[in-house]
Amino acid sequence: MMNSYEVRLKGCEEVAAGTFAFHFEKPSGFHFKPGQAIDLVLPDPAPPSGRYLARHTFSLVSAPFQDELVIATRMRDSPFKRAIKSLSAGAIVRLEGPFGSLTLHGDRARPAVLVAGGIGVTPFVSMLRQAAREQLPQRILLLYANRRPEDAAFLVELRQLEQRYKYFHLIATMTQATKSALAWDGRAGQIDEDMLRRACSELDAPVYYVAGPPGMVEAMRDVLIDLGVNEDAIRSEEFFGY
Numbered sequence: 001m002m003n004s005y006e007v008r009l010k011g012c013e014e015v016a017a018g019t020f021a022f023h024f025e026k027p028s029g030f031h032f033k034p035g036q037a038i039d040l041v042l043p044d045p046a047p048p049s050g051r052y053l054a055r056h057t058f059s060l061v062s063a064p065f066q067d068e069l070v071i072a073t074r075m076r077d078s079p080f081k082r083a084i085k086s087l088s089a090g091a092i093v094r095l096e097g098p099f100g101s102l103t104l105h106g107d108r109a110r111p112a113v114l115v116a117g118g119i120g121v122t123p124f125v126s127m128l129r130q131a132a133r134e135q136l137p138q139r140i141l142l143l144y145a146n147r148r149p150e151d152a153a154f155l156v157e158l159r160q161l162e163q164r165y166k167y168f169h170l171i172a173t174m175t176q177a178t179k180s181a182l183a184w185d186g187r188a189g190q191i192d193e194d195m196l197r198r199a200c201s202e203l204d205a206p207v208y209y210v211a212g213p214p215g216m217v218e219a220m221r222d223v224l225i226d227l228g229v230n231e232d233a234i235r236s237e238e239f240f241g242y
Contacts, residue, residue, distance in 0.1 A: 002039070002096045005030065009091045010068060016153035019119060021061065021072040022084065024095070034063055034127040035104065035209075037237075038097035040071065042083050054080050059211075059237070060098070061122040061154070063129035069095070072153055074119050102209060102237045104131070104138070111139040111203040115191060115220050117212025118146055118153075120239050124211065125154050132165035141206075143199060144172045145191050145216075148180035171199055193223045210236040 005027040012022045032038075041055040058071035075081050087093070102123050104112055114124045121144055131140060146152040155172060162170045173187035173195070174180065189195070200206060208229060210220045217238050224234050 002099060003030075005095045006092055007069065007095045009087050009089055009093065011089045012085075012087075015072055016155075017148075017150040018076075019072060019074045019151070019153045020085070021070055021153075022087075024069045024071075024093070026067055026069050027095075030069070030098075032060060032064060032098035033103045034060075034130040035102040035123040036060060036098040036100040036126075037102075037123070038069070038071070038095050038099075040084070041094035041096065042080070042087075054083065055096075056080055059100070059102075059123040059126070061125045063126050063133065065130060065133050072119065072122050100237070102211065102235055103127075105207050108136065108138040111141065111206040113196075113200055113203065113206045113208045114140065114142040115196075115208065115210045115212075116142065116144045117191075117216040117220075118151070118239075120210075120212030120216070120237070121154060121158075122211075123237065124209070125158070128158065128161050128165070128168060132161050132168065135165065136167065138167055139203065139206075140168045141199060141203065142168070142170050143191050143195065144170065145212075146172070146174055147176040148174055149177070149182045149184050150180060171195075191220065193227060196223060197227060205233070208234045210234065212239055214238045214240065 007024045010023040012020050015021045037057050037059045039055050039057050061072045062070035116124055158170050162168050174184055175190050177184040177188050210217050217236050
């Protein structure tokens, strides 16, 4: 049975176009590994009796060393998203967890390749914050795809982490950069077989982690298998809309 906690919302902030991060107080004794997730339980936005609860799973974007718990999500017009967006600072919600196995492998000599589509980057931000804090001697490559720069949550922070954590390399790519109001001189296009092959050519037998929308995760798994990667070296997590 998972641990359950009553937690207080500290506030929220927009971290990319249409993407918000929600900051909660961290309960005493709450321990987790970077990359793990929690269930957030809210009063149902439209319950027939006022007794029903709505829950959804979120990866923690905060790292274990931080003194708060943070989740991030793209907003859309759904009952759950409207309910969480309507919460005021000080609101109490229930948190259950942590759980999940999308965590960095223990063999520091073996590189990690993180492949993120959109908000699927959240567990990887947690991993990288902690790894940079500890200066973990493990090569980590993040390939991060978004439509436009303004859609790329935590991109500025990830670039800063790359500057101060020598084992980390970031490759960010935009699939609709021409539709952006912001200048973009980085890579363009989807993460495909050629991009993966070139990016990973100097890495020795890495473990691959893939997180993003279901279609993207399935496509990346197929690409990696076509590249000859053993399925045991591929770990993934799908982010569903709700």
